[in-house]
Amino acid sequence: MTAATESTVQGAIGQSPKRVEDDRFIRGRGSYVDDVQLPGMLFMAIYRSPFAHATINSIDCSRALAMPGVLACITGKDLEAHGLAWMPTLAGDTQAVLATDKVRFQGQEVVCVIAKTQYQAEDALEGIDVDYDPLPVIVDPGKAMDADAPIIRSDLEGKADNHIFTWESGDADATERVFQEADLVVKLDTLYPRIHPAPMETCGCVSDYNTATGKMTVHLTSQAPHAHRTLFALVAGLPEQKIRIISPDVGGGFGNKVPIYPGYVVATAASLLIGKPVKWIESRSENLISTGFARDYHMSGELAATKDGKMLGLRANVLADHGAFNAQAQPSKWPAGFFNIATGSYDFKAAYCKVDGVYTNKAPGGIAYRCSFRVTEAAYLIERLVENLALETGIDAAEIRRRNFIQPDQFPYRSPMGWEYDSGDYEKALNIALDLVGYEELRKEQAAKRERGEIMGIGFSSFTEIVGAGMSKICDIAGLAMIDSAELRIHPTGKGVLKLGVQSQGQGHETTFAQIVANELGIPSDDIAVEHGDTDHTPYGLGTYASRSTPTGGAATAIVARKLREKARQIAAHMLECAPDDLEFDSGTFSVKGSPDQKKTVQECIFAAYQPGLPEGMENGFEDVTYYDAPEMTYPFGTYICVVDVDKGTGEVKVRKFVAVDDCGTRINPMIVDGQIHGGLTQGFGTAMMELISFDEDGNCFGGNFMDYLIPTAVESPSWTLGECTTPSPHHPIGAKGVGESPTVGSPQAFVNAVVDALSPYGVTNIDMPLSAHKVWKALRDAGVSDE
Amino acid sequence: MSDKTVVTVTVNGEEQEALIEPRLLLVHLIRETLHLTGTHIGCDTSSCGACTVLLDGRPVKSCTVLAVQANGREVTTVEGLEGPDGLHPVQEGFKEEHGLQCGYCTPGMMMTSVALLAENPNPSEQEIREAISGNLCRCTGYVNIVKAVQYAAAKEGATA
Numbered sequence A: 001m002t003a004a005t006e007s008t009v010q011g012a013i014g015q016s017p018k019r020v021e022d023d024r025f026i027r028g029r030g031s032y033v034d035d036v037q038l039p040g041m042l043f044m045a046i047y048r049s050p051f052a053h054a055t056i057n058s059i060d061c062s063r064a065l066a067m068p069g070v071l072a073c074i075t076g077k078d079l080e081a082h083g084l085a086w087m088p089t090l091a092g093d094t095q096a097v098l099a100t101d102k103v104r105f106q107g108q109e110v111v112c113v114i115a116k117t118q119y120q121a122e123d124a125l126e127g128i129d130v131d132y133d134p135l136p137v138i139v140d141p142g143k144a145m146d147a148d149a150p151i152i153r154s155d156l157e158g159k160a161d162n163h164i165f166t167w168e169s170g171d172a173d174a175t176e177r178v179f180q181e182a183d184l185v186v187k188l189d190t191l192y193p194r195i196h197p198a199p200m201e202t203c204g205c206v207s208d209y210n211t212a213t214g215k216m217t218v219h220l221t222s223q224a225p226h227a228h229r230t231l232f233a234l235v236a237g238l239p240e241q242k243i244r245i246i247s248p249d250v251g252g253g254f255g256n257k258v259p260i261y262p263g264y265v266v267a268t269a270a271s272l273l274i275g276k277p278v279k280w281i282e283s284r285s286e287n288l289i290s291t292g293f294a295r296d297y298h299m300s301g302e303l304a305a306t307k308d309g310k311m312l313g314l315r316a317n318v319l320a321d322h323g324a325f326n327a328q329a330q331p332s333k334w335p336a337g338f339f340n341i342a343t344g345s346y347d348f349k350a351a352y353c354k355v356d357g358v359y360t361n362k363a364p365g366g367i368a369y370r371c372s373f374r375v376t377e378a379a380y381l382i383e384r385l386v387e388n389l390a391l392e393t394g395i396d397a398a399e400i401r402r403r404n405f406i407q408p409d410q411f412p413y414r415s416p417m418g419w420e421y422d423s424g425d426y427e428k429a430l431n432i433a434l435d436l437v438g439y440e441e442l443r444k445e446q447a448a449k450r451e452r453g454e455i456m457g458i459g460f461s462s463f464t465e466i467v468g469a470g471m472s473k474i475c476d477i478a479g480l481a482m483i484d485s486a487e488l489r490i491h492p493t494g495k496g497v498l499k500l501g502v503q504s505q506g507q508g509h510e511t512t513f514a515q516i517v518a519n520e521l522g523i524p525s526d527d528i529a530v531e532h533g534d535t536d537h538t539p540y541g542l543g544t545y546a547s548r549s550t551p552t553g554g555a556a557t558a559i560v561a562r563k564l565r566e567k568a569r570q571i572a573a574h575m576l577e578c579a580p581d582d583l584e585f586d587s588g589t590f591s592v593k594g595s596p597d598q599k600k601t602v603q604e605c606i607f608a609a610y611q612p613g614l615p616e617g618m619e620n621g622f623e624d625v626t627y628y629d630a631p632e633m634t635y636p637f638g639t640y641i642c643v644v645d646v647d648k649g650t651g652e653v654k655v656r657k658f659v660a661v662d663d664c665g666t667r668i669n670p671m672i673v674d675g676q677i678h679g680g681l682t683q684g685f686g687t688a689m690m691e692l693i694s695f696d697e698d699g700n701c702f703g704g705n706f707m708d709y710l711i712p713t714a715v716e717s718p719s720w721t722l723g724e725c726t727t728p729s730p731h732h733p734i735g736a737k738g739v740g741e742s743p744t745v746g747s748p749q750a751f752v753n754a755v756v757d758a759l760s761p762y763g764v765t766n767i768d769m770p771l772s773a774h775k776v777w778k779a780l781r782d783a784g785v786s787d788e
Numbered sequence B: 001m002s003d004k005t006v007v008t009v010t011v012n013g014e015e016q017e018a019l020i021e022p023r024l025l026l027v028h029l030i031r032e033t034l035h036l037t038g039t040h041i042g043c044d045t046s047s048c049g050a051c052t053v054l055l056d057g058r059p060v061k062s063c064t065v066l067a068v069q070a071n072g073r074e075v076t077t078v079e080g081l082e083g084p085d086g087l088h089p090v091q092e093g094f095k096e097e098h099g100l101q102c103g104y105c106t107p108g109m110m111m112t113s114v115a116l117l118a119e120n121p122n123p124s125e126q127e128i129r130e131a132i133s134g135n136l137c138r139c140t141g142y143v144n145i146v147k148a149v150q151y152a153a154a155k156e157g158a159t160a
């Protein structure tokens, strides 16, 4: 990072200009996919399997076809004729677009109806008759590898079990030796349950094939429009220059809009065959039962330590439930994502983890829900283990963390499972959090309450994230390097356009990326229009997820602005008749060192770039493009402290206070950073306290609508006390690390640790999420606690 | 299908006539027939409030009202909030206080807030939280939405 002098230009880094995108949203003038209305547009609805596992004997669409407005019923057999019945997943598996042989989860796509109106398409679903033979169902991933388990993926040649992959990281032998030497070993079996990102806008598309030009335009709820264009080209065999993906305003993504779903493929095929635009918008129920779920990690962790709380070794064994198709979204070489970041913020001698992925009769996934590739599960496991180590040793939960943190002088730090952490000051974040929460007083209060039999808990999470993928030498998706891009073009009047490969879903890129330009080039952020989400008009990039936009696209933006700043410097030197090195640059003005009156503004230089008389050999115009391949990941971190009061009679957990100290390196727009943290903490609260997708033994999905799948409302959502520290990333051009996911990665374990701390006097050492009142009540009753 | 019927609804001050199926939901009349796409759909169980509009000044989930039930009545959508003097204080509040991120819940959230302030010009934080509890937001965590409503209350109080 080059230390930039603080720019005074409007909108420069560190300022909090209001968001430019809000002007359309607050007027109801956003443009989401469902807002696209095209002449002659047809509508698609999907008939889905009621069974979790069943052979399809026959499909009869004749009643549906006779219904008003129905133009076509598309089955798997129809797609088979075009080689489209199956599609590749991002994880290198295949997934049925429409079921041909059998259905493998409840809610699986079987028939698509195309009709003139939405109502007619949905009416016609009643006219689809499918004859099934139900098969035995696997719901429990622990039974997936049993000898007598039914084979879910009978479509895969030679497949004789439900195993997907086994992935190991770290040194098993070295870890075993460390465990042998240890005074004690803390063990924890815990489930990070299946949840859903549930953005307020569901997934959908409008596919619009132009029969005259042969061009396919797909308006798509996409977090990664460029990658999706390439995948459409590969799957559908369309020439890539004839595919245009437009991801307009996206109503929240959180990882849900990274995969390609069957509905997109069929709507696109239908538009191609019929020659008219086809709209498919999934309902909320369809979104929850069939699209990318998250987590579902059954984790066994062991932590070896000395009796004075020095952590020595970590070992983890994970059973990963991926559902019926391995449709998870992780970089190709990382079947369990970055789960091997599980040593977290602590300096271990040795560590080892093993992850087994299996098929079950559930919706396919799992995606990284506001998460950088399984770091969420990893951060949960380590922070829960550390809490239990504190309980076991009787050492204070803050103190035990302090004793084991990686120290500031150890950075760059190489973790036992192979990651190189960029920078950190973990104790500083912890200390700020302790101050903000008033820790000593709280512990006194807790002791007094315990005397009186009242239940209160304090929970910690001192997490480290790994984001910004990044690093094409180890990270690709479907072979595509995980780079990102920025193209900057400034017009003669000094105002211009920044085009990005990343794609906002509410993060405010139109504001923050203009701020990076303001900082680097000295043009007010108000003068920069940011464009993204249209593959015909933006440079290639891998999209927005895993907190990668600022680490990759943000870096590309800073670099392209710097390239143009150098061009402006050459022009300024030419105009001022001095050497470029004799110029200083501050807040948009070049001035001659020692004679500050001799100066040119960057706008003057830009105007000159479009005039005759440029320096010898320089081309006219003022634009450039950068593709950025991050040299390393970035490692945001922080300490969260949660204080809860538990009602003995009802088991209800009340979050009294939650302090969040985040260090995400340089903060571009502090207002937006705080907003991201608020939102992520609330999602973490939902994960910890209320959200769950579960199944009965027949594979019926519970949690398939917003009456069963509970996300936080304004009434139960806590307020947050935020603190910050700033340890810039040494390898990022502006020192930023990314923040979007820190709060969802860091917070769930703080809630759970608080409740475990609260119940620990009764011998409780674990409760799995979500911590519903009933679960807590039951834990108390099981521990022999009565209402009084 | 059942015979079509004519409804007359005043939307954002303009009388609109439409020939519709009796089962048409109000939200579809607004979005599809009248092309006012600021009103969103976020669920199929009347849970999310993304579709909230004002019907004769009271907030309703327009996915749960038949268009025929709005016959002869007045509907206000997000597109009707801005007046000749500029943004409605609630719109201004959402922008000033960073009360939105993806913007999908925002129109419904603002309509509920407008109705709250009409009834209770000076609500407490708890009253605001309860009033918007039928409107889900997945992005903001609600803290800044509460501030946005408080901003609007203060602004309306100052100009009242």
Ligand code: FES
Binding pocket: B040, B041, B042, B043, B044, B045, B046, B047, B048, B049, B050, B051, B052, B061, B062, B063, B064
């Ligand atoms: S669309 Fe969710 S309540 Fe109307």
Ligand code: FES
Binding pocket: A200, A251, A252, A506, B099, B100, B101, B102, B103, B104, B105, B106, B136, B137, B138, B139, B140
């Ligand atoms: S701003 Fe995205 S749902 Fe509220």
